[in-house]
Amino acid sequence: MHRHHPTQVPLRMAAAVLGGYAFTWGFSALGIAALVALGADFEDAEAGTLLLALLVFLGVFLWAFAARRIALVWLVLAGGGALMTVSAWALQRLIV
Amino acid sequence: MLQNFRLSMTWLHTWFGLVLGFVLMVVFFFGSLSVFDREIDRWAIPQTRFEPQPMPSFDTLLLPGLRQVQPDPDEFAREAPRLIDTTQAPLPARESLEADEYWAYTTHRDPVLRMGVGFKVPNPKDPSAHNHIHGEVTIDPRSGTPLRADQLKIGSEFFYPLHYSLHLNWNSIGIYIVGFAALVMLAALVSGVVMHRKFFREFFTFRPKKHTQRSALDLHNLTGVLALPFHFFFAFTGLAIFVSFYFLPVAHTQLKPLHDHHEVMEAAATGLPHEAAGVPAGLASVDAMVQEAKRRWAARDMAGEVGFLVVSHVGDANSYVSVYRAGSDQVALVGQGVHFKASTGELLREDPPRSAVGSVNEFLTGLHLQHFEHWLLRWLYVLGGLMGCVCIASGFVFFVEKRKKQHARAGSAGSRVVDALAVTTVTGMLIATLSMLVANRLLPADLAGKGDWEQLAFWGSWLLAMAHAFVRSAPVAQARLNPAWREQCWAIAALAVAAVLLNGLTTGDHLLKTVFTETYWAVASMDLSLLLSAAVASFAARRLRARERLETAPAPAHRAAPGAGDAAHA
Amino acid sequence: MREALLLMAAWAVCTLAMAWLALAMDAHWHQALGRAHPLPPARRRALRTAGALGLAVSLGLCLLADHASMAALVWVLLLSASAASVAFTLSWRPHWLRALFGVVGY
Numbered sequence: 001m002h003r004h005h006p007t008q009v010p011l012r013m014a015a016a017v018l019g020g021y022a023f024t025w026g027f028s029a030l031g032i033a034a035l036v037a038l039g040a041d042f043e044d045a046e047a048g049t050l051l052l053a054l055l056v057f058l059g060v061f062l063w064a065f066a067a068r069r070i071a072l073v074w075l076v077l078a079g080g081g082a083l084m085t086v087s088a089w090a091l092q093r094l095i096v
Numbered sequence: 097m098l099q100n101f102r103l104s105m106t107w108l109h110t111w112f113g114l115v116l117g118f119v120l121m122v123v124f125f126f127g128s129l130s131v132f133d134r135e136i137d138r139w140a141i142p143q144t145r146f147e148p149q150p151m152p153s154f155d156t157l158l159l160p161g162l163r164q165v166q167p168d169p170d171e172f173a174r175e176a177p178r179l180i181d182t183t184q185a186p187l188p189a190r191e192s193l194e195a196d197e198y199w200a201y202t203t204h205r206d207p208v209l210r211m212g213v214g215f216k217v218p219n220p221k222d223p224s225a226h227n228h229i230h231g232e233v234t235i236d237p238r239s240g241t242p243l244r245a246d247q248l249k250i251g252s253e254f255f256y257p258l259h260y261s262l263h264l265n266w267n268s269i270g271i272y273i274v275g276f277a278a279l280v281m282l283a284a285l286v287s288g289v290v291m292h293r294k295f296f297r298e299f300f301t302f303r304p305k306k307h308t309q310r311s312a313l314d315l316h317n318l319t320g321v322l323a324l325p326f327h328f329f330f331a332f333t334g335l336a337i338f339v340s341f342y343f344l345p346v347a348h349t350q351l352k353p354l355h356d357h358h359e360v361m362e363a364a365a366t367g368l369p370h371e372a373a374g375v376p377a378g379l380a381s382v383d384a385m386v387q388e389a390k391r392r393w394a395a396r397d398m399a400g401e402v403g404f405l406v407v408s409h410v411g412d413a414n415s416y417v418s419v420y421r422a423g424s425d426q427v428a429l430v431g432q433g434v435h436f437k438a439s440t441g442e443l444l445r446e447d448p449p450r451s452a453v454g455s456v457n458e459f460l461t462g463l464h465l466q467h468f469e470h471w472l473l474r475w476l477y478v479l480g481g482l483m484g485c486v487c488i489a490s491g492f493v494f495f496v497e498k499r500k501k502q503h504a505r506a507g508s509a510g511s512r513v514v515d516a517l518a519v520t521t522v523t524g525m526l527i528a529t530l531s532m533l534v535a536n537r538l539l540p541a542d543l544a545g546k547g548d549w550e551q552l553a554f555w556g557s558w559l560l561a562m563a564h565a566f567v568r569s570a571p572v573a574q575a576r577l578n579p580a581w582r583e584q585c586w587a588i589a590a591l592a593v594a595a596v597l598l599n600g601l602t603t604g605d606h607l608l609k610t611v612f613t614e615t616y617w618a619v620a621s622m623d624l625s626l627l628l629s630a631a632v633a634s635f636a637a638r639r640l641r642a643r644e645r646l647e648t649a650p651a652p653a654h655r656a657a658p659g660a661g662d663a664a665h666a
Numbered sequence: 667m668r669e670a671l672l673l674m675a676a677w678a679v680c681t682l683a684m685a686w687l688a689l690a691m692d693a694h695w696h697q698a699l700g701r702a703h704p705l706p707p708a709r710r711r712a713l714r715t716a717g718a719l720g721l722a723v724s725l726g727l728c729l730l731a732d733h734a735s736m737a738a739l740v741w742v743l744l745l746s747a748s749a750a751s752v753a754f755t756l757s758w759r760p761h762w763l764r765a766l767f768g769v770v771g772y
Contacts (some may be wrong), residue, residue, distance in 0.1 A: 042358035044453040475744035
C-alpha cells in the first residue's frame with residue numbers, strides 16, 4: 001500500500017507530539033499575555049486561552065500526520081512555537 | 097504522509113487507537129464506575145450505609161474532630177525533607193506542625209463527610225510556595241465518629257483515581273499518560289469520522305449475523321457515532337480540568353510573574369488576605385457564618401446547602417472562612433462563595449456572578465465532575481461510558497479479525513499478542529474489579545490494612561487474567577478464537593454472583609431487603625448491576641462457545657469473505 | 667414526580683422520533699416491513715418531518731423538566747440512548763417497528 005523510509009514514522013510522531021506541544025505552549029503563552037495586555041482579567045485570559053489551546057493541539061496533531069512534507073511540519077510547529085513563546089516573554093516584560 | 101488525507105487519518109486512527117486504546121479502556125470503564133463511586137463506597141463499607149446528611153455543626157462537631165487530625169505519615173516522610181530548609185533547624189516532629197487551613201466537604205450522595213487540615217511547614221525553602229502537608233479524616237456526620245483509615249473507599253478512593261491517574265503517582269506520570277490518551281481519543285474521533293464514509297447511511301446499522309470482522313466494525317462505528325458528542329466532550333473536559341496545573345502550566349512557569357501580579361491585585365480587590373498577619377486571633381462561631389451564607393443565597397433566589405467550607409490562615413488575625421454552596425441543582429461546580437472574617441464573623445465578600453469565560457469553564461468542568469443531583473443523567477453517563485468501552489473493545493476485535501488470517505499464513509504472532517492483550521484489558525479488567533469486591537466481602541471487617549489486601553486482590557487477579565489470556569492464545573496463531581474470552585466471561589459471571597451472595601450473607605442487606613422492606617438504592621443498584629453483568633457475561637460465553645463450535649466444523653456457507661467496502665481500512 | 671414523568675415522556679418521544687428517522691431510510695424500511703412494500707417519497711418526507719418534530723418536542727419536555735444547562739445534557743444523551751435502542755431493535759426484532767405505522771398513518 002505504501003512504502004516509507006524507516007525513520008519517517010518516528011519523525012512524524014515526534015513532530016506531532018513534541019512539535020505540537022511546543023506550538024501549543026507558544027499559543028497559550030502568547031494568547032494569555034496578549035489578552036492581559038489588552039486589559040482582560042488574568043484568570044479569564046488563562047481559562048479561555050487554554051480551552052482553545054486544547055483544540056489547537058488537536059488540530060496541529062492531525063495536521064502533522066496529514067501534511068505531505070514533514071520538514072514543513074517541523075518548521076511551522078517548532079518554529080512557530082518558539083516565535084510565540086519568545087513574543088510572550090517579551091510582552092510580559094512590558095507589562096510587569 | 098500517506099497518499100491522501102483519508103489514508104493518513106486511517107493510519108493514525110489504527111495505530112494510535114490500538115496502543116492508547118488499552119489505556120482508554122481503563123479510563124472509560126473506571127470513569128463509568130466513578131459516576132456512582134460513592135454508592136460503591138457504601139457497598140464496600142457497610143457501616144456507612146445510612147442516608148446522606150447535610151453538613152452538621154462546625155463549632156460542636158467538626159472543629160473538635162479537625163483539632164485531632166494529624167499530618168499523614170507517608171506524605172510527611174516524602175514532603176518534609178523536600179519543603180523544609182534544614183540548615184536553619186532540624187526537621188520538626190510530625191505532630192508538632194501547626195494547622196494553617198481547615199476544610200470540610202459533603203455531597204448530596206454521601207452519608208459520610210470528609211474533612212482535613214493543611215499543616216504549614218516551618219522554615220520553608222521557598223516561602224512563596226504552597227508549603228502544606230495534609231491530613232484528613234472521614235466521619236459519620238451524625239456523631240462525629242471517624243471512619244478507620246484503612247477502610248478503603250473502593251469507589252471514590254480507588255476506582256476514581258484509577259480513572260484519571262492509573263494509580264501511577266510518581267511525579268503524577270499517570271495523569272500525563274491519561275492526558276495524552278485523551279488527546280489521542282480526540283484525534284481518533286476526528287480521524288474516525290474522516291474514515292467513515294457512510295456516516296449517515298449506517299447510522300442505525302448493526303449486523304450481528306455477519307462474519308465477526310463486519311459485525312465488529314458495525315458495532316465499533318455504531319457506538320462511536322451515536323455517542324460521539326459524549327465521547328468528544330468527556331475527553332475534552334477531562335483535559336480542561338487538568339490543563340492549567342499539569343498539561344499547560346504556563347501561568348505557573350513562563351508567565352508566573354504575570355500570574356503573581358494578578359493574585360496580589362485580586363487579594364487587594366477582594367479583601368481576602370493572601371498572607372497571614374503573624375498575629376494570633378480566635379475563631380468566632382462558624383455556624384453563625386454558615387447561617388448567614390444560607391440567608392444570602394436564599395435572598396438571591398438560590399437557596400441551598402453547604403457543599404464546601406474552608407478556613408484559611410487558621411488561628412491568625414487574617415484568618416477568613418469561605419462557605420461554598422453545593423451545586424446539586426446546576427451543572428457548574430460548587431460556587432456562590434461567601435467569605436467571613438474568622439475572628440469576628442463579619443462579612444468580607446460575597447462572590448459576584450462569574451464572568452462569561454468563567455461560566456463556560458465551570459460548566460465544562462462541572463459537566464465532567466458531576467456534582468449535580470439528577471439520577472437519569474447519571475445513568476445516561478454510565479451508558480455513554482459503556483458505549484465508549486464497547487467502541488474500544490470492538491476496535492480491538494476488528495483489528496485482530498482483519499489480520500489474523502494473514503498472520504497465520506505468515507507465521508507471525510502479532511494478532512495473537514494483540515488478542516491476548518485485548519482479553520486482558522476487557523474481560524481481565526472486569527475480573528480484577530469483581531475480585532476486589534469479592535475480597536472486600538470475604539476479608540474480616542476489622543482486618544488491619546484491609547484496603548491494601550483489597551488492592552492486592554485487584555492487581556493480582558488482573559495479572560492472573562493476563563497470564564491466562566496469553567497461555568490460552570495459541571489458536572489465534574491459527575486464525576481461530578482465543579478460548580480465554582469465553583473462559584473469562586464465565587469467571588466474570590461467577591464472581592459477580594458471588595459478590596451479590598456474599599453481600600447478603602455478610603451484611604444481611606440482601607436484595608429483598610434493599611429493594612422492598614428497607615429500601616436502600618445505593619446497595620440495591622449495585623447488587624442489581626452485578627446480577628445484570630453476570631447475565632450479560634453468561635450470554636456472551638454461550639455465544640462464544642457457539643462460534644468456537646462453528647470454527648471446528650467444516651466451512652459453512654454463510655461465512656462470507658470480507659467485502660470490498662472493508663478494504664479501505666488499514 | 668413531575669420531573670420524572672416529563673423525562674420519561676421525553677425519552678419515549680425521542681425513541682419514537684429516532685424510529686421514524688430510521689424508517690425513512692430504504693434499508694431499514696425494508697427491514698421492518700419486508701421487501702414487498704415500497705417507500706414512496708411522500709412517506710419518506712412525512713417520516714423525516716415527524717422525526718424532526720419529535721426530537722424538538724423531546725427537547726421541549728427536557729427543558730420543562732430541568733434547568734437549561736442540565737436539560738441540554740439530558741437531551742443530547744437521550745439522542746444517543748434512543749438511537750442505540752432503535753439500532754438494536756432493527757438488528758434483532760425489526761418487525762417490532764412495523765407497529766409504528768399506525769401512528770404515522772399509512
